Amino acid sequence: MMKKGQITMFVVMGIVLVILVGLVVYIKSSIVTTEPPETDITETYSNEIASIKLYTEDCMYKLGKEAFIELGQRGGYLDTSFIHPYGLTATESDGFEIFPDSGIVIPFWYYMKSKNDCTGCVFDSQKPFLAGRTNKSVTGQVISYIENNIDSCLKGYSFMKTEGFEVVEGPPKVDIKLGGDTIIEMKKSVVIEKDGKTYSINSFVTSLGLDFSSLYSFATEIVEQLIYQGFFENQVLNDITIYNFGYDEVSKPIPPIQGGKETYFSYPGMYMKSIENVNNILANEVIPNTVSGVKVSGTRNGVISMVISGKNETELFFEEAFQNQKLLQIFNFDRVDRNQYSVFFTYLPIWKPYLRINNKAGFLNVQPAKIFPPISLPFDLGSIYQMNYNFYYDLSFPVMIRLYDEEAFNGEGYNFIFGFESNLRKNTPFNKSGTAPTLNVQGNQNDVFCDYRNRNSGNISIIVKNFATKQPVKGLEISYTCGSLTCLIGATGMYDTPGLVTTLPTCLDGVISFSDNNYYIDKPTYLTSVKGKNQAVEIVAYPKKKLNITILSNPVRKNYDFSIPKIFWEPVFLELTPSIDETFLIRVERISNDSSINEFKSFASFNSETPAAIEFIPGNYSIEVISLLYLGENRSVDRIVIPEDERCYSGECFTLPEVSFNATFPSGGVVLNNETGYFEIGEDIYNKSNITFKVFTIDHAGMKVMEDLEEMNKIEYYSMNYKSNILPVLE
Incomplete structure (x- = not known):
């Protein structure tokens, strides 16, 4: 009879033997080796096969990482050529450039698709799908990138050929699995032959150490809450009020949000502001501070920081309340652990916002009204004036959102960047709805x-x-x-x-x-x-037919009629070649009364030193050309200044501040739309090669007084009244 200890030893040895047999079976089933056709196929595992597997999976990891990093810089796309970041402001298209001519285009995950001055406006998103095999899905793009570049990375397994092996490769078939990690699987036949023996391997797999699915879901949550809460719109309204704090009503740097009345016992001066100057203040000071101060609750950097030293309880209370107001609360807790991410919001002044105040783009003026005491008084108060304020902002600006996962790629970190458009109309968040929207999150x-x-x-x-x-x-x-x-x-x-x-x-x-x-x-x-x-x-x-662009300029000049007398502006049709300092932004859109017709839009940027082309197909078109004159020391025009001036009303006089353009001046353009009339492109477009746009350009030398700024708003008026002179010409 065996002792208990001996029985235990045999049991252990039996278990070990079973495990070893299982490992051998597993390894043999993973790798297939075959003899040449005339001999029996033999399965084996070798160092050479292991080298091929490691080498191939390293290439898969490298290419997958490259693709995710690249699309992370562009809102989920490797190719953003379908995004058209053209317009006088950064909110007139479906994306925007980080820097001019950088080629780095950020698509909007939420934006107003219609024009800034639209009625019945439509909102849209350029957010890519998460899964699928199309070029509008994240996984589809990465799959294509790996399949298109894997052979150049593998280099024909040249390291095996130097060892005397013959290598035969099959085409790659890549798949991506998303979950807690990003798994890349590839089916690809690799057969090596040496000394009469053939070895083959068909399956490869690697993981990136990137939880892209969770990051994508969290980015979607952020956009949904920004829309639902009207977050940036409300923030900028508050910060406009704060920016004006400490000024009396007449001297406020930017028009106050809320309407009100102020009474004066002497003439206070007309309240007059250049909207261009207001736009510069918003772009350079208010909006950057508004946007950069926002944090997301529950994230790594979503922590309120306050300076406590030297402040009493009341000051601390109000500062904490102010900081909490800048915290974006995410109410949907079930999708993702937010603590693994940091979130940053950015606005740069070069992304010019769209601004209208009281539906005006030139300048604002509010004249004080003379009022009389309601009852007779035994003493003379003199003249009493009342200033009534009621300013309504239409404001649109882009926000760049960056999510950072510092644990991704085994601690190297990962950035994901996309755009969001904020829209304020008549002091109200324009994209706010009664319920939280749901942006499409596509899964497996x-x-x-x-x-x-x-x-x-x-x-x-x-x-x-x-x-x-x-x-x-x-x-x-x-x-x-x-x-x-x-x-x-x-x-x-x-x-x-x-x-x-x-x-x-x-x-x-x-x-x-x-x-x-x-x-x-x-x-x-x-x-x-x-x-x-x-x-x-x-x-x-x-x-799509590409037509080479030519632009001819017709100056709008100030004239004098001494017989009336009268000063007026009118166009002179000289069809001049534009200055090299002028850039023209061109946007065309095919028009149809059939709502089922897909939209067709085309964009171009033209300068006389840089040839450009624009695409058309047959149809009726709205056309908008915007002319920008670039200013500076090395330009033909250094700056454009409307000097300080004086105005007098009812015997009282006041001073209008100087208005200056230092970087760009919106010098004109042309508009063909439903008001002025569309432009028809016939089927003979395919026999044409050039299109000439004729535009109006405001003579900046005639811009002397505030009232001249109104010429900037008359391009549509001139286009309507002189349409026969400015129709495009096809050749």
């Missing part, structure tokens, strides 16, 4: 919908025809969208066919589309895919 349900096993429709034949040539277009990547789910289906022209024949997942009123910057589809192509049903679809694609 896309993977289920797009699974090949779920494509159970009949054969779907898709042909895309060029509107100009009437020929099929090859090489277009076709997508199929059902609700919020989008699948990349395939490409036209594969296997020498004119279009694409494929199967689709079943869906009611799905949309077939493609993404190609060279073509435009005017209407969505709806298709209800039915199990087992064959269907054919033909899509008409308009090729």
Whole structure:
């Protein structure tokens, strides 16, 4: 009989043996090795295979990290060419440049899609989808980046070839799994041969140490709460009031938010402000301080800091209340642990805001009214004046939001940057709603919908025809969208066919589309895919025609009619070549009364020293050209100054302060819209190569008094009254 200790020893040895056998089976199942075709296939594991696996997964990590870092600088996109950061202000498009001509474009995750002076305004978002395999999803972009660059990173496994191995590679198939980490999986056949033996490996996997899914969800929460709370709009209203603190009503640097009345026993002077000067104060002082002081509750840097020394309890109470007001509260606690992030908000003065006060863009003036005592008094009070204030701000400005995860990439840290547009109209947050909005957060349900096993429709034949040539277009990547789910289906022209024949997942009123910057589809192509049903679809694609730009300038000059006498401004149609210091921002939009028509917009920036082109397709267009004259010591014009001046009303006189333009002067442009009339582009556009825009430019030498500033607001008036002289010319 064996002793108890001996039995225990045999049990332990048995367990160890089972574990060893399991490890061998696991390793052998992970790596497949084969003999050449004429011999039996043998499975084995080798140092060479281990080297290939490590080398390949290092490349996957490197490329994945590169892609996430790059898209983190651009709001979730590797390519932002579809964002058009053009306009007189930073809020006139769907994104903005960090610095002029930097090429770094930040898309708005929330913005007003309509023009700043719109009625019935529409809001939109350029936030990418999280998952999916399209170029508008984060994972889709990273997958494409890795698949397109993996071969150049691997360099044909040259290190193996120097050891006498022959290497044969298959195409890569990449997938990304999001969760607590970002996992990159790749299917790729790599076969090496030496000394009559063949070894192969087909599967690779690596992790980035980046919880991008949680970061994306938290960024979405921040945007939702900024919208719901009207946060920046309310902050800037408060800070405008604070900025004016300590000034009497007449001398306040910027117009006060709230209306009111002030009574004076002597003439106080007219309240008059240049809105351009007010805009400069807002852009350089008020908005930067408002935005940079905001923090998000529960984050690493979301802590209130106060200087306590030398302050009494009352002062500390009000300072704490002020600081708490700058704290963005996140009420949705169930998505993410916010403590792993720091959040920073930035506004730079170069991102010029849109500003109108009392619907004016030139200058404000409030004249005091003379009033009389309500009853007769035995003594003379003299004249009594009352100043009535009622200022309404229309203000739009961009905010750059940066989320920082210092634990990402194994402690190296990760930045994610995107844009948000704040809009104030008539002193009220313009984007505030009664309930918190929900921005689309797309998850892995896309993977289920797009699974090949779920494509159970009949054969779907898709042909895309060029509107100009009437020929099929090859090489277009076709997508199929059902609700919020989008699948990349395939490409036209594969296997020498004119279009694409494929199967689709079943869906009611799905949309077939493609993404190609060279073509435009005017209407969505709806298709209800039915199990087992064959269907054919033909899509008409308009090729975008690029036209080279020429600009001719017609000066608007001040004239004198001594017979009346009268001073007036009028255009002179000289069609001059613009100065090299003038830059023209051009925006065109195709107009249709059919709400189902997809929008088509095109933008360009033109300078006489830098050739530029703009895209069109046939249709009716609204056209807006804005002229900016750049000022400075090395420019043709150093600065433009309207000097201090005096005005007298009812025998009382007061001084108007100087107004100066030191960097840029909005010198004119042209407007063709529903008021002035649209511009029609015919089908012969495809035979044209040039377009000449004719614009009005205000003669800055004639800008002598405050009233001359109103010329800046008359471009639409001149465009309407002299339309025949300023229509674009196609050649």
